[in-house]
Amino acid sequence: MLGAAVTLSRQYRELLASGQKYDLILASDMFDLAVFLGLISNLSGSRPPVALYFHENQLTYPESSKEQGRSTGRDRKFGLINFTSALAADACFFNSVFHRQSFIDSLPAFLARSPDCQDLDAVAEIEKKSEVLHLGLDLKRLAALKPSLKLRDSLDPNRPPLVLWNHRWEYDKNPAEFFALLQELIASGVDFEVVILGEHYQPPPLLFLENQKLLGSRLLHFGYAESFADYAAWLWQADILPVTSNHDFFGASVVEAVYCNCYPLLPRRLAYPEHFPKCEDDRYFYCDFNDLCLKLKSLIERVRELRSGKIVSLVADYDWSVMAPQYDKKMVELFVNEF
Numbered sequence: 055m056l057g058a059a060v061t062l063s064r065q066y067r068e069l070l071a072s073g074q075k076y077d078l079i080l081a082s083d084m085f086d087l088a089v090f091l092g093l094i095s096n097l098s099g100s101r102p103p104v105a106l107y108f109h110e111n112q113l114t115y116p117e118s119s120k121e122q123g124r125s126t127g128r129d130r131k132f133g134l135i136n137f138t139s140a141l142a143a144d145a146c147f148f149n150s151v152f153h154r155q156s157f158i159d160s161l162p163a164f165l166a167r168s169p170d171c172q173d174l175d176a177v178a179e180i181e182k183k184s185e186v187l188h189l190g191l192d193l194k195r196l197a198a199l200k201p202s203l204k205l206r207d208s209l210d211p212n213r214p215p216l217v218l219w220n221h222r223w224e225y226d227k228n229p230a231e232f233f234a235l236l237q238e239l240i241a242s243g244v245d246f247e248v249v250i251l252g253e254h255y256q257p258p259p260l261l262f263l264e265n266q267k268l269l270g271s272r273l274l275h276f277g278y279a280e281s282f283a284d285y286a287a288w289l290w291q292a293d294i295l296p297v298t299s300n301h302d303f304f305g306a307s308v309v310e311a312v313y314c315n316c317y318p319l320l321p322r323r324l325a326y327p328e329h330f331p332k333c334e335d336d337r338y339f340y341c342d343f344n345d346l347c348l349k350l351k352s353l354i355e356r357v358r359e360l361r362s363g364k365i366v367s368l369v370a371d372y373d374w375s376v377m378a379p380q381y382d383k384k385m386v387e388l389f390v391n392e393f
Contacts, residue, residue: 055132059086063093076102078389083108087139103388106143107187108153109303111136113160116226116301133164140180145388147187152325153303154186187384188328189304190377193313193370199286200314214247215357216274217350218292218316220285223254223262226301231343233265235296238347240268244354249275249288252307289314293360294353296346297321305329309369317360319349330368 062085079102081087087106094101112132136157140146148154161177217236221227239246248269250262258277266276279285295311296319302308304325312318312329320326322339330338340346353360371377 055084055086055135058084059089059093063090066090066094067097070097078102078385079104080385081106081139081143083111083136083139085139086135088135088142091142103144103391104142105145105147105385105388106139108136108140108146108148108157109189111153111157111303113137113164114156130167137161137164137176137180140184141176144183145384146180146184147384148184149187149189149304150325150328151186152328154184156303158184185384187381188372188377189306189309190374190381191306191309191372193310193373194375195282196286196289196310196313199283199290201287201290211358211361214245214272215293215354216291217246217248218251218288218295218311219249220251220289220292220295220307220311221297221299222252223259226299228298228300229259229261231298232296233261233268234343235298235346235350236265236269239350239354240272242351244351246354247272247274249273249292250277251275251279251285251288253278286314289316292316293357294319294350296350297326298346299324302326309372312369313366313372315361315363315365317353317363317365319346319353333368 081090081104083106087104091101091104113136148157158177158181161180162174165172165174165177219229219232223229236246236248250266250273254262254277262276266273275288279288289311292311292314293316295308295316297305297308299305299321302324308318308320308326309329318326318338320339322336322341327339340349
């Protein structure tokens, strides 16, 4: 986020010198776009239009327990890069309505922390050129790995419900509450099994190792899947996805699990309600930890009903076959409008 602009500006100059031409520049939120554009500003000819895609942002990304109460400078330094990049771009795209609004809403307070030249009018400027362009996912790759009907019919219909975790092993995914939920199931005598997927950095967090021992034989898999096929196989087997995250600007892992017919239990906060715009009741949502416990136990009791359901259609439109034309349309519009 700090050095890429220099490296890529040099590469860009070399490519232009070799005769390469570009219709549009698409940058991510993890790139210092303002510095990049400044470093190529003296090149001859007009630059192509520039789009900035926000998969996340550093203004509203939650602090870890180690950062809370400490002046690390992370939010200020990297948040300022997000702000100046958004100002420099011709268009800003966000992966969810929730993400766009949370970023725009956070800007006034962020800018007000400057002792002078707060430039609060820049918020409206950024908001005007910002819109939502949901994330595209290769869901058909998951569909290609769906178990055959014969294989699924061979499974024991009375097998215990399989609970899934398929997120990063990070603090913002709130694993403490997830494991507290499993401990509540154990204390209540509920029969279940669990799969813990997801990426982590070495060594594994102590919280996960402690619960690995606690779960014992209930734990069918613990750790990163060795291949995408293994990952997909567990998603297609899983029955229920209780999500406890404190942070998610979109929720790709949730969409992947739902596409594989794994029933979600989600906090109504964050971006999750966007995945189910036509669902007006609370069948996929909970309001607090007690509500989560009650709803999970209820789903476990009727797991055979869940297994026969089909919820893939709820998220099928996030596949690239649907999303790619939308991206193309937005980029073409940006090119045409600029020239």
